[in-house]
Amino acid sequence: MAGDTVKAGILKTDGNKRFQNGDFVGAESLYSKAIIADDTNPALYTNRAMARLKLSLWDSAIADCLACLKLNGESMKAHYYLAQAYLELRAFDDAVSHASRAREICATTNDKSLAQVTTLVLRCKKDRWDDAEKRRKRAHRELEEDVLAAMRREKEDSLAAMTPPTADAGGNSSPATTTMEDVGDRRQVAEEWDAKMEQLSRVFESARANDDKRREVPEWAIDDITFAFMVDPVITVSGQSYERASIMEHLRRQPTDPLTREPLRPSDLRPNLALRKACEEFLDENGWAVDW
Known part of the structure; x- marks a missing residue:
């Protein structure tokens, strides 16, 4: 049941001011009071999650985001903040999942945060790959x-x-007499083992x-606007593919095709699913490409 929305709104505004001034503790406290006043507003939970991220309260931020998603399952901010918190906790699969969901929501709603969220997706994938690489190298x-x-x-x-003991007249064991031939045999065996170990080390x-x-990124995976690795490529009417975030930003400034200079609208763009799959597969195996 909705609470005191007016009081909650005032507290939220005051919390925003505290946050903007770098007082994250004060902001977190005011957002908490706002939630007490009205616990049905999903934005209050993401605001508090934002403050808690600044305070490195990862688990609490996650709890806030999950509470928000119960109220609004399509909250881009909740998924975005969840990805950041999970990344700090090294829960890489969860981080990638929520960052990717945030990016999908941005793409669907034409949110201006698309480029920023896409960067987070790449960071999550890169950190996941780095972690897997460290574990792989340690195992090797x-x-x-x-x-x-x-x-x-x-x-x-x-x-x-090669030097079995012999028994004397009293039944006591003693080393056998070593001949030059024995010495030669032992040296040969030792050298053979050393050679095997050297070969294995090589x-x-x-x-x-x-x-x-030296590693190289294939040209088909590079965005022609930002020259960064593509995550969500879309194709234009002219047949050229670009990263969705970069072409959308370009169209906000200039509504023309970067290649042909013909008029181009966001609705003219189509997902390049085959290229997207190829980029995902390449990045899964070559996480270093994020920093290319």
Whole structure:
């Protein structure tokens, strides 16, 4: 049931002023009082979430955004702030999901925040890829260490097996007499194991070198306006594809096709679904492309 909307509105306005002046604690307090006055206004929850993000209160910000979405499931700000909070908590899949949903809402409503939200989508995907890369490289290092350690143990066991003990007249074990031939055999076995370990080390080193080699982004994935990696490409009447956020910003300033200079309206744009899928697949495997 709606509460005192007038009181809530006054508190919200005062909270906005506090927020703009950098008083995030004061803003958060006023937004909380506004919610007490009227807990049916979804904007109050996203405003408090915004303040709580500034205060690094990630879980509380998430709770506010979820409360907002119960009242308004299409709140772009709720998804946008959720993505930021989840990103800070390293919940990368949730961050990507909510950032992508915020971008979809922006695209549908022609929201001017589209470019900003698209940047967040890329950041979420980049951070997710970076995290996966760190875990992958750590696993490779651990695998290399484990395999080399196992090979060293096998080498030692092989060498130990080449000098079996002998028993004296009293039944006591003593090392067998080592001949020059035995020394040669042991040296050969040791060298063979060393060669195997060296070869394995080179394989791992080669894999690491491939990770650091020069990387290139395919031209079809680059937006011709901003020269950034595309997330949501759309195609114009002339057949040229652009990132939705960049072409929409261009059309706000100048309603013409960047290539042909012919009149172009937002309604003339069509999603390039095939290119979008290709960009998504490339970015999933090459998160570094965000910073290209």
